[in-house]
Amino acid sequence: MHKLSIQKFFQFLLVILITSASSYAQQSREGQLIQSYQAEQNKKKKFSRLMALGEYYKINNINKADSIRHIILKESRNFEDSIRFNALFFSAEISEKNGNLEEYFRTIVSCQPFLNKLISSDDVQFKIYRHLGYYHSSMQEIETADFYLRMAEKIARKIKDNKKLSESYAYLSRNFMVSNEKDSALYYSNKAIRSARRIKDKSVLSKAFNTQAEVYSFFGQIELSVAKNQISLQMAEEANNVHLMAQFNRELGKSQELILNLDAAEDYFRTSLSFAKQIQDRRQMALAYTSLAEVQLDRAQYSQAIKNANLSIKLLTELHDLNGLGETHNILGMVYNEQDIYNLASSNFNQALVYYESTSNKEKIAGVYHNVGTVFKEQGKYKNALNYLNRSIEIREQYGAQNQIYHTYRTIADVYKDINNTEKSLEYMELYLNYLDSNTTLQSATKIAELNESYRSEQRERLINSQADSIQRQQQERTLTATKLENSQLRNNFQMYIIVAFLIIIVLAGIIIFYRWNQTKIKQQQREAEMSQTLLRTQMNPHFVFNAMSVIQSYIYEHDTVNSSKFLVNFSRLMRLILENSPKEYISINTEIEILQKYLEMQKLRFEDRFEFDIIASDELFDESAIIPPMITQPFIENAIEHGQLHTIDGGFISVEFSKQDDMLIISIIDNGIGRKGSRANKKSSAHKSMAMDITSQRIENLNKKYKTGGSLLVEDYNKELETGTKVLISLPYAIENNPTT
Numbered sequence: 001m002h003k004l005s006i007q008k009f010f011q012f013l014l015v016i017l018i019t020s021a022s023s024y025a026q027q028s029r030e031g032q033l034i035q036s037y038q039a040e041q042n043k044k045k046k047f048s049r050l051m052a053l054g055e056y057y058k059i060n061n062i063n064k065a066d067s068i069r070h071i072i073l074k075e076s077r078n079f080e081d082s083i084r085f086n087a088l089f090f091s092a093e094i095s096e097k098n099g100n101l102e103e104y105f106r107t108i109v110s111c112q113p114f115l116n117k118l119i120s121s122d123d124v125q126f127k128i129y130r131h132l133g134y135y136h137s138s139m140q141e142i143e144t145a146d147f148y149l150r151m152a153e154k155i156a157r158k159i160k161d162n163k164k165l166s167e168s169y170a171y172l173s174r175n176f177m178v179s180n181e182k183d184s185a186l187y188y189s190n191k192a193i194r195s196a197r198r199i200k201d202k203s204v205l206s207k208a209f210n211t212q213a214e215v216y217s218f219f220g221q222i223e224l225s226v227a228k229n230q231i232s233l234q235m236a237e238e239a240n241n242v243h244l245m246a247q248f249n250r251e252l253g254k255s256q257e258l259i260l261n262l263d264a265a266e267d268y269f270r271t272s273l274s275f276a277k278q279i280q281d282r283r284q285m286a287l288a289y290t291s292l293a294e295v296q297l298d299r300a301q302y303s304q305a306i307k308n309a310n311l312s313i314k315l316l317t318e319l320h321d322l323n324g325l326g327e328t329h330n331i332l333g334m335v336y337n338e339q340d341i342y343n344l345a346s347s348n349f350n351q352a353l354v355y356y357e358s359t360s361n362k363e364k365i366a367g368v369y370h371n372v373g374t375v376f377k378e379q380g381k382y383k384n385a386l387n388y389l390n391r392s393i394e395i396r397e398q399y400g401a402q403n404q405i406y407h408t409y410r411t412i413a414d415v416y417k418d419i420n421n422t423e424k425s426l427e428y429m430e431l432y433l434n435y436l437d438s439n440t441t442l443q444s445a446t447k448i449a450e451l452n453e454s455y456r457s458e459q460r461e462r463l464i465n466s467q468a469d470s471i472q473r474q475q476q477e478r479t480l481t482a483t484k485l486e487n488s489q490l491r492n493n494f495q496m497y498i499i500v501a502f503l504i505i506i507v508l509a510g511i512i513i514f515y516r517w518n519q520t521k522i523k524q525q526q527r528e529a530e531m532s533q534t535l536l537r538t539q540m541n542p543h544f545v546f547n548a549m550s551v552i553q554s555y556i557y558e559h560d561t562v563n564s565s566k567f568l569v570n571f572s573r574l575m576r577l578i579l580e581n582s583p584k585e586y587i588s589i590n591t592e593i594e595i596l597q598k599y600l601e602m603q604k605l606r607f608e609d610r611f612e613f614d615i616i617a618s619d620e621l622f623d624e625s626a627i628i629p630p631m632i633t634q635p636f637i638e639n640a641i642e643h644g645q646l647h648t649i650d651g652g653f654i655s656v657e658f659s660k661q662d663d664m665l666i667i668s669i670i671d672n673g674i675g676r677k678g679s680r681a682n683k684k685s686s687a688h689k690s691m692a693m694d695i696t697s698q699r700i701e702n703l704n705k706k707y708k709t710g711g712s713l714l715v716e717d718y719n720k721e722l723e724t725g726t727k728v729l730i731s732l733p734y735a736i737e738n739n740p741t742t
Helices: 002-039 043-060 062-076 081-097 101-110 122-138 142-159 162-178 182-197 202-218 222-239 242-258 262-278 282-298 302-319 322-338 342-358 362-379 382-398 402-418 422-435 438-539 542-557 561-581 589-606 619-623 634-642 675-679 683-707
Strands: 611-617 626-628 652-661 664-671 712-719 724-733
Touching: 002 043, 043 062, 043 081, 043 242, 062 081, 062 282, 081 101, 081 122, 101 122, 101 322, 122 142, 122 162, 142 162, 162 182, 162 202, 182 202, 202 222, 202 242, 222 242, 242 262, 242 282, 262 282, 282 302, 282 322, 302 322, 322 342, 322 362, 342 362, 362 382, 362 402, 382 402, 402 422, 438 683, 542 561, 542 589, 561 589, 589 611, 589 619, 589 626, 589 634, 589 652, 619 626, 619 652, 626 652, 634 652, 634 664, 634 683, 634 724, 675 712, 675 724, 683 712, 683 724
Parallel strands: 611 652
Antiparallel strands: 652 664, 664 724, 712 724
16 A cells, blocks of 8 residues: 555656646646737738647646637638648547547548549648548458558658657558457558658657557557556657647556556546646546456446446537447446446447447447346346357457457356256357466466556656756756846946837838828828719719600609609608718628619619619528618719610610629629720710719729728620620729728
8 A cells, every 4th residue: 555655646746747747837838829819910821820829728627629610621721622621620620539430430421522622732632541541440341441541651661750650550550450350450550650750750650559459458468558558658748748648548547447546546547637637638538447347347336437428428418429329328337237227237238339339439339248148147138148248259259459359258148047048058168168267367367467557667767867967957957047137237227228229210211201101191082082082973974864854754744643752752862862871881782782773773764664674683692781882883884874865775685793703792783785896986985984984993992901801893885796784893992881991
């Protein structure tokens, strides 16, 4: 007990040191990234800052990374394929860390089209192939997985990237492992380690050793698995990778639990929980709670086991981690089975099966079938027990760790014993004894305990050395600081004069810049005001007003009260709209269309329906509440009617269309009038058209200067062969309500 208490103390002290050493640096780095993101104005660079923040959270705070990934996905839709892929892949990685394999696999499969879109990017090609390999391996599609992983390996070799090469070998090793090819699995795990040794990143090396530990564990070589995982944990600590430290501590704890070293197992699980909480890794927290529940099950502490299992289920349900939920419900079933509460045991085992079947986790399904068979045995339902136990053996013979079969052999032997079938009982007991090497197991347990003690001793030595190095560094820093203070005092006066002079220059430069900026702004406002007045005079064309009043008068003389009333109502509404909206910088698309509608209806009524008109706007403009400079289209429509002489053309028409193209608002005005050539003979028409063109060109130029955009105006013949009709294309910066610069 004394030795165990010392181990706990040093383990706790190590966690505190790692946490405190990185806490300040993390807060400082996070603040810098957030400040950089908020200050950036360029949209593309701003998104890049957001991705950098996401990558930081992926290592240091997985919960925060999860909270911003939907923002990253939404913002990425405005950029090119490479950026959209990075955002999608980031989301997939967070889903994998959260244990939501359903969403992770769905996202990875949806990345496949990028293989053709981004064929020149080796990094993109590698990521998709590697993760598709993992997906198919998890689905027990071994050959397909091998194909994709070989493609990933080929790319890693081509670009001579040892990190990617180590990753490819690690997943090839896992693929051979799940197909029960031990030699190939170990061969590729060794290649993963050799490739990882060629780079400085200790996290990559720790993952490679962890892969080998996983292979040894799968094939029942627990002692070797523990030794490799201890190396993995040491590498993770040197890299200060808290996520991996949480994972490897939990895996080492499970090895200790397997040999019933429950105190050591609990220490590892609680250390894992502490690291998981540090980076808000809710999945690792949940799995640590599940592991603690399993230890408490072994100690017959059933109420505590149920409490921790329920804590785990709450977190795993939020994360949609189906494998984790399957494991936790399986343990809950075992807890209730030990208490002879068979209905709750069966309910939890069935729930575990539902989760495991949804992820096609054959190995875990076999384990649950074994437990269900045990429940039926305890209830005396021997036929059902044998059914589930035999199904467990069938699955394990095809998938999973075959060394686990001997547990089921023993249980079947007990079932046949209970039903007095001595021959069958002896047959399965013989299979159990042939498979089980109790002496080897005992030796492994002893060696694992020795390995654990050795690792703890090394850990204490590293902690003492780390403290000694820290004290030495502090002394050196104090000496260096004193020297710097002495030197700085000699420079203080000189620096002060330089700083004062520099500040005076900055203040003077600021005053000059502000003065010039203010003058430029005043001139800009004056120009806009002049343009607004010119526009208003243009819209309130005296000829148009005179003609309108003449039309109303003629209707009155002819006692046509219906048309005179209709004309007068439209005219009154149009004048109100023009007077209300001319002074504004922007109006809604709805208002602009209403002005055009009223104007064209009056003109059509005036010319006795001798032409038709059509106004079209895409739904996207209304959905996004698009806005437009007021009455920028009306002068061209007036030109089309008055000087294009639409009322003299058989089948005359005018069409106005609003649409969005590449962050620009495109306005198309088409008429089939006499065209520019036909109207040149009329000097008055030519002068009026020129004025409309000049006014609109100046307005677009002002918008381009003000918002740094590329608006334009283009006028050409509608029928280029006959030189009749006119087509006007106006391109304006796309703007929406409450954000005119978008």
